[in-house]
Amino acid sequence: MSAPVHLRDATPADWPGVWRVLEPVLRAGETYAYPRDITEDDARAAWTGSPGVRVLVAVDDAGTVLGTAKYLPNHPGAGAHVANASFVVAPDAAGRGVGRALARAVLDGARADGYRAMQFNAVVETNTRAVALWESLGFAVLATVPEAFDHPVHGLVGLHVMHRAL
Template sequence: DDREGRALIVGQAQAFSHEFGVDTFRNHWFTAQDPHVAVMEAGVVGMYKMGANYPGLGAHVASATYAVDPAAQGHGIGRALVVHSLAQARSAGFQAMQFNYVVSTNTPAVALYRNLGFVIVGTLPQAFRHRDLGLVDVYVMHRFLQPA
Protein backbone atom coordinates (compact mmCIF):
# COMPACT_ATOMS: atom_id res chain seq x y z
CA ASP A 1 0.00 0.00 0.00
CA ASP A 2 1.50 3.31 -1.12
CA ARG A 3 -0.96 5.51 0.78
CA GLU A 4 1.62 6.82 3.27
CA GLY A 5 3.84 8.08 0.47
CA ARG A 6 1.09 9.81 -1.46
CA ALA A 7 0.90 12.83 0.84
CA LEU A 8 4.44 13.83 -0.03
CA ILE A 9 4.88 12.60 -3.57
CA VAL A 10 1.53 13.84 -4.89
CA GLY A 11 1.66 17.07 -2.90
CA GLN A 12 2.94 20.40 -4.10
CA ALA A 13 4.78 21.45 -0.96
CA GLN A 14 7.59 18.93 -0.53
CA ALA A 15 10.81 18.54 -2.46
CA PHE A 16 9.94 14.99 -3.53
CA SER A 17 8.92 14.18 -7.08
CA HIS A 18 7.21 11.20 -8.69
CA GLU A 19 10.66 10.05 -9.82
CA PHE A 20 11.73 9.90 -6.18
CA GLY A 21 9.82 6.63 -5.79
CA VAL A 22 7.83 5.36 -2.85
CA ASP A 23 10.55 2.94 -1.68
CA THR A 24 13.17 5.68 -1.62
CA PHE A 25 10.67 7.95 0.13
CA ARG A 26 9.99 5.31 2.81
CA ASN A 27 13.70 4.80 3.39
CA HIS A 28 14.28 8.56 3.69
CA TRP A 29 11.25 9.22 5.86
CA PHE A 30 11.24 6.31 8.27
CA THR A 31 14.95 5.75 8.91
CA ALA A 32 16.35 9.27 9.31
CA GLN A 33 14.61 10.58 12.42
CA ASP A 34 11.73 9.92 14.82
CA PRO A 35 8.57 9.32 12.71
CA HIS A 36 5.03 9.73 14.05
CA VAL A 37 1.78 9.00 12.20
CA ALA A 38 -1.84 10.12 12.43
CA VAL A 39 -4.28 7.26 11.86
CA MET A 40 -8.01 7.38 11.17
CA GLU A 41 -10.44 4.72 9.98
CA ALA A 42 -8.98 4.95 6.47
CA GLY A 43 -5.46 4.30 7.75
CA VAL A 44 -2.48 6.65 7.85
CA VAL A 45 -3.65 10.19 7.05
CA GLY A 46 -0.66 12.20 8.20
CA MET A 47 2.83 11.97 9.57
CA TYR A 48 5.80 13.89 10.80
CA LYS A 49 9.41 13.22 11.60
CA MET A 50 11.43 15.24 14.06
CA GLY A 51 14.98 15.43 15.29
CA ALA A 52 17.85 17.80 15.87
CA ASN A 53 18.10 20.44 13.17
CA TYR A 54 21.88 20.13 13.18
CA PRO A 55 24.24 17.88 15.16
CA GLY A 56 26.63 18.95 17.88
CA LEU A 57 26.46 22.61 18.87
CA GLY A 58 23.17 23.06 16.97
CA ALA A 59 21.44 20.04 18.49
CA HIS A 60 19.36 22.15 20.90
CA VAL A 61 17.14 23.23 17.97
CA ALA A 62 14.64 20.70 16.61
CA SER A 63 13.38 20.44 13.07
CA ALA A 64 10.34 18.61 11.77
CA THR A 65 8.75 17.74 8.45
CA TYR A 66 5.02 17.12 8.09
CA ALA A 67 2.71 15.56 5.54
CA VAL A 68 -1.06 15.16 5.46
CA ASP A 69 -2.87 13.08 2.86
CA PRO A 70 -4.60 15.53 0.48
CA ALA A 71 -7.89 13.68 1.01
CA ALA A 72 -7.67 14.32 4.77
CA GLN A 73 -6.63 17.98 4.71
CA GLY A 74 -8.82 20.62 6.33
CA HIS A 75 -9.75 18.49 9.36
CA GLY A 76 -7.15 19.64 11.89
CA ILE A 77 -4.71 16.80 11.31
CA GLY A 78 -1.84 19.12 10.40
CA ARG A 79 -2.45 21.24 13.50
CA ALA A 80 -2.57 18.14 15.70
CA LEU A 81 0.71 16.89 14.23
CA VAL A 82 2.48 20.22 14.74
CA VAL A 83 1.16 20.63 18.29
CA HIS A 84 2.22 17.06 19.10
CA SER A 85 5.69 17.65 17.65
CA LEU A 86 6.12 20.84 19.69
CA ALA A 87 5.25 18.93 22.87
CA GLN A 88 7.61 16.10 21.91
CA ALA A 89 10.42 18.56 21.15
CA ARG A 90 9.89 20.38 24.43
CA SER A 91 9.88 17.13 26.44
CA ALA A 92 13.05 16.00 24.62
CA GLY A 93 14.80 19.16 25.83
CA PHE A 94 14.92 21.14 22.60
CA GLN A 95 14.91 24.92 23.06
CA ALA A 96 13.48 25.86 19.67
CA MET A 97 11.89 24.43 16.53
CA GLN A 98 13.01 25.44 13.06
CA PHE A 99 11.46 24.52 9.72
CA ASN A 100 14.09 24.72 7.00
CA TYR A 101 11.93 24.34 3.89
CA VAL A 102 8.40 25.78 3.96
CA VAL A 103 7.19 26.40 0.42
CA SER A 104 5.84 29.96 0.31
CA THR A 105 2.80 29.00 -1.77
CA ASN A 106 1.69 26.45 0.82
CA THR A 107 -0.48 29.12 2.43
CA PRO A 108 -2.37 26.76 4.79
CA ALA A 109 0.92 25.55 6.30
CA VAL A 110 2.40 29.06 6.53
CA ALA A 111 -0.79 30.30 8.24
CA LEU A 112 -0.83 27.34 10.64
CA TYR A 113 2.80 27.78 11.60
CA ARG A 114 2.33 31.52 12.15
CA ASN A 115 -0.76 30.83 14.25
CA LEU A 116 1.36 28.51 16.40
CA GLY A 117 4.01 31.17 17.00
CA PHE A 118 6.49 30.60 14.19
CA VAL A 119 8.05 33.55 12.39
CA ILE A 120 9.72 33.68 9.00
CA VAL A 121 13.42 34.23 9.65
CA GLY A 122 14.64 33.79 6.09
CA THR A 123 13.57 33.42 2.49
CA LEU A 124 15.29 31.22 -0.08
CA PRO A 125 14.51 32.79 -3.45
CA GLN A 126 13.10 30.46 -6.11
CA ALA A 127 14.24 27.36 -4.20
CA PHE A 128 11.23 25.14 -5.06
CA ARG A 129 10.11 23.99 -8.50
CA HIS A 130 6.35 24.13 -8.12
CA ARG A 131 4.52 21.87 -10.56
CA ASP A 132 2.11 24.62 -11.67
CA LEU A 133 3.74 27.92 -10.68
CA GLY A 134 7.36 27.35 -11.59
CA LEU A 135 10.09 28.56 -9.25
CA VAL A 136 8.73 29.85 -5.93
CA ASP A 137 10.35 31.00 -2.69
CA VAL A 138 10.90 28.84 0.37
CA TYR A 139 10.75 30.10 3.95
CA VAL A 140 12.82 29.20 6.99
CA MET A 141 10.51 29.45 10.02
CA HIS A 142 11.43 29.41 13.72
CA ARG A 143 9.97 29.59 17.20
CA PHE A 144 11.31 29.16 20.69
CA LEU A 145 9.85 26.42 22.88
CA GLN A 146 8.74 27.53 26.31
CA PRO A 147 9.02 25.08 29.21
CA ALA A 148 5.91 22.94 29.68
Protein backbone atom coordinates in the same frame (compact mmCIF):
# COMPACT_ATOMS: atom_id res chain seq x y z
CA MET B 1 -18.50 16.34 12.88
CA SER B 2 -15.18 14.69 12.07
CA ALA B 3 -14.20 11.34 13.51
CA PRO B 4 -11.62 11.43 16.31
CA VAL B 5 -7.96 11.60 15.41
CA HIS B 6 -5.49 9.59 17.49
CA LEU B 7 -1.78 10.44 17.54
CA ARG B 8 0.97 7.97 18.30
CA ASP B 9 4.50 6.95 17.42
CA ALA B 10 4.65 5.15 14.09
CA THR B 11 5.55 1.49 13.96
CA PRO B 12 7.07 -0.41 11.02
CA ALA B 13 3.59 -1.85 10.36
CA ASP B 14 2.33 1.68 9.68
CA TRP B 15 4.55 2.17 6.64
CA PRO B 16 1.94 1.15 4.00
CA GLY B 17 -0.44 3.77 5.42
CA VAL B 18 2.31 6.37 5.69
CA TRP B 19 3.30 5.71 2.07
CA ARG B 20 -0.38 6.05 1.03
CA VAL B 21 -0.29 9.55 2.57
CA LEU B 22 3.18 10.55 1.36
CA GLU B 23 3.11 9.27 -2.21
CA PRO B 24 0.51 11.63 -3.74
CA VAL B 25 2.07 14.64 -2.03
CA LEU B 26 5.59 13.76 -3.16
CA ARG B 27 4.39 12.97 -6.70
CA ALA B 28 2.61 16.34 -6.91
CA GLY B 29 5.89 18.12 -6.18
CA GLU B 30 4.20 21.23 -4.78
CA THR B 31 5.39 21.17 -1.15
CA TYR B 32 8.54 19.04 -0.83
CA ALA B 33 11.82 19.12 -2.69
CA TYR B 34 12.06 15.34 -2.95
CA PRO B 35 12.26 14.00 -6.51
CA ARG B 36 8.73 13.55 -7.86
CA ASP B 37 9.69 10.06 -9.05
CA ILE B 38 11.13 9.00 -5.67
CA THR B 39 10.89 5.27 -5.06
CA GLU B 40 9.00 3.92 -2.10
CA ASP B 41 12.24 2.56 -0.61
CA ASP B 42 13.97 5.93 -0.93
CA ALA B 43 10.96 7.71 0.54
CA ARG B 44 10.94 5.32 3.49
CA ALA B 45 14.64 5.90 4.11
CA ALA B 46 14.17 9.68 3.88
CA TRP B 47 11.12 9.74 6.17
CA THR B 48 12.17 7.16 8.76
CA GLY B 49 15.89 6.55 8.44
CA SER B 50 17.62 9.70 9.68
CA PRO B 51 19.59 9.60 12.95
CA GLY B 52 17.47 10.73 15.88
CA VAL B 53 14.21 10.81 13.91
CA ARG B 54 10.87 10.33 15.67
CA VAL B 55 7.94 9.56 13.37
CA LEU B 56 4.32 10.07 14.39
CA VAL B 57 1.07 9.05 12.74
CA ALA B 58 -2.44 10.41 13.05
CA VAL B 59 -4.99 7.62 12.69
CA ASP B 60 -8.75 7.32 12.84
CA ASP B 61 -10.70 4.83 14.96
CA ALA B 62 -10.16 2.13 12.32
CA GLY B 63 -6.37 2.67 12.36
CA THR B 64 -6.26 4.32 8.93
CA VAL B 65 -3.31 6.68 8.66
CA LEU B 66 -4.61 10.22 8.07
CA GLY B 67 -1.28 12.00 8.35
CA THR B 68 2.29 11.66 9.46
CA ALA B 69 5.00 13.86 10.88
CA LYS B 70 8.62 13.46 11.79
CA TYR B 71 11.04 15.48 13.84
CA LEU B 72 14.75 15.21 14.37
CA PRO B 73 17.79 17.37 15.06
CA ASN B 74 18.06 20.14 12.47
CA HIS B 75 21.85 19.63 12.49
CA PRO B 76 24.06 17.21 14.42
CA GLY B 77 26.47 18.18 17.16
CA ALA B 78 26.33 21.83 18.18
CA GLY B 79 23.01 22.33 16.36
CA ALA B 80 21.24 19.28 17.79
CA HIS B 81 19.25 21.35 20.30
CA VAL B 82 17.13 22.75 17.44
CA ALA B 83 14.57 20.40 15.92
CA ASN B 84 13.43 20.20 12.33
CA ALA B 85 10.12 18.65 11.31
CA SER B 86 8.08 17.58 8.30
CA PHE B 87 4.34 16.99 8.03
CA VAL B 88 2.01 15.43 5.49
CA VAL B 89 -1.76 15.05 5.71
CA ALA B 90 -3.66 12.72 3.40
CA PRO B 91 -5.52 14.73 0.77
CA ASP B 92 -8.81 13.13 1.85
CA ALA B 93 -8.16 14.22 5.47
CA ALA B 94 -7.38 17.88 4.69
CA GLY B 95 -9.34 20.44 6.64
CA ARG B 96 -10.11 18.07 9.53
CA GLY B 97 -7.51 19.38 12.00
CA VAL B 98 -5.05 16.55 11.38
CA GLY B 99 -2.17 18.89 10.53
CA ARG B 100 -2.77 21.06 13.59
CA ALA B 101 -3.01 17.99 15.86
CA LEU B 102 0.25 16.62 14.44
CA ALA B 103 1.92 20.01 14.78
CA ARG B 104 0.95 20.30 18.44
CA ALA B 105 2.11 16.74 19.13
CA VAL B 106 5.46 17.41 17.43
CA LEU B 107 5.99 20.67 19.31
CA ASP B 108 5.12 19.02 22.63
CA GLY B 109 7.26 15.97 21.86
CA ALA B 110 10.24 18.03 20.77
CA ARG B 111 9.99 20.19 23.90
CA ALA B 112 9.75 17.07 26.10
CA ASP B 113 12.76 15.59 24.29
CA GLY B 114 14.85 18.64 25.25
CA TYR B 115 14.88 20.63 22.03
CA ARG B 116 15.07 24.40 22.58
CA ALA B 117 13.59 25.52 19.26
CA MET B 118 12.15 24.27 15.99
CA GLN B 119 13.26 25.43 12.56
CA PHE B 120 11.74 24.68 9.19
CA ASN B 121 14.36 25.07 6.47
CA ALA B 122 12.13 24.93 3.40
CA VAL B 123 8.47 25.92 3.61
CA VAL B 124 7.29 26.59 0.06
CA GLU B 125 5.85 30.12 0.04
CA THR B 126 2.89 29.07 -2.11
CA ASN B 127 1.88 26.50 0.53
CA THR B 128 -0.27 29.14 2.19
CA ARG B 129 -2.23 26.70 4.37
CA ALA B 130 0.98 25.43 5.96
CA VAL B 131 2.43 28.93 6.36
CA ALA B 132 -0.79 30.09 8.06
CA LEU B 133 -0.77 27.06 10.36
CA TRP B 134 2.85 27.58 11.39
CA GLU B 135 2.30 31.29 11.99
CA SER B 136 -0.79 30.52 14.11
CA LEU B 137 1.43 28.25 16.23
CA GLY B 138 4.04 30.94 16.85
CA PHE B 139 6.46 30.42 13.97
CA ALA B 140 7.96 33.43 12.24
CA VAL B 141 9.39 33.66 8.74
CA LEU B 142 13.05 34.54 9.29
CA ALA B 143 13.91 34.75 5.61
CA THR B 144 12.69 33.73 2.21
CA VAL B 145 15.20 32.31 -0.22
CA PRO B 146 14.04 33.67 -3.61
CA GLU B 147 13.30 31.22 -6.42
CA ALA B 148 14.70 28.28 -4.41
CA PHE B 149 11.85 25.91 -5.27
CA ASP B 150 10.79 24.88 -8.77
CA HIS B 151 7.03 24.54 -8.35
CA PRO B 152 5.33 22.48 -11.09
CA VAL B 153 2.50 25.04 -11.45
CA HIS B 154 3.92 28.39 -10.30
CA GLY B 155 7.50 28.03 -11.52
CA LEU B 156 10.33 29.35 -9.37
CA VAL B 157 9.03 30.40 -5.94
CA GLY B 158 10.63 31.17 -2.62
CA LEU B 159 11.33 28.92 0.33
CA HIS B 160 10.67 30.29 3.80
CA VAL B 161 12.96 29.56 6.73
CA MET B 162 10.64 29.52 9.75
CA HIS B 163 11.48 29.33 13.46
CA ARG B 164 10.02 29.34 16.93
CA ALA B 165 11.37 28.78 20.42
CA LEU B 166 10.07 25.83 22.37
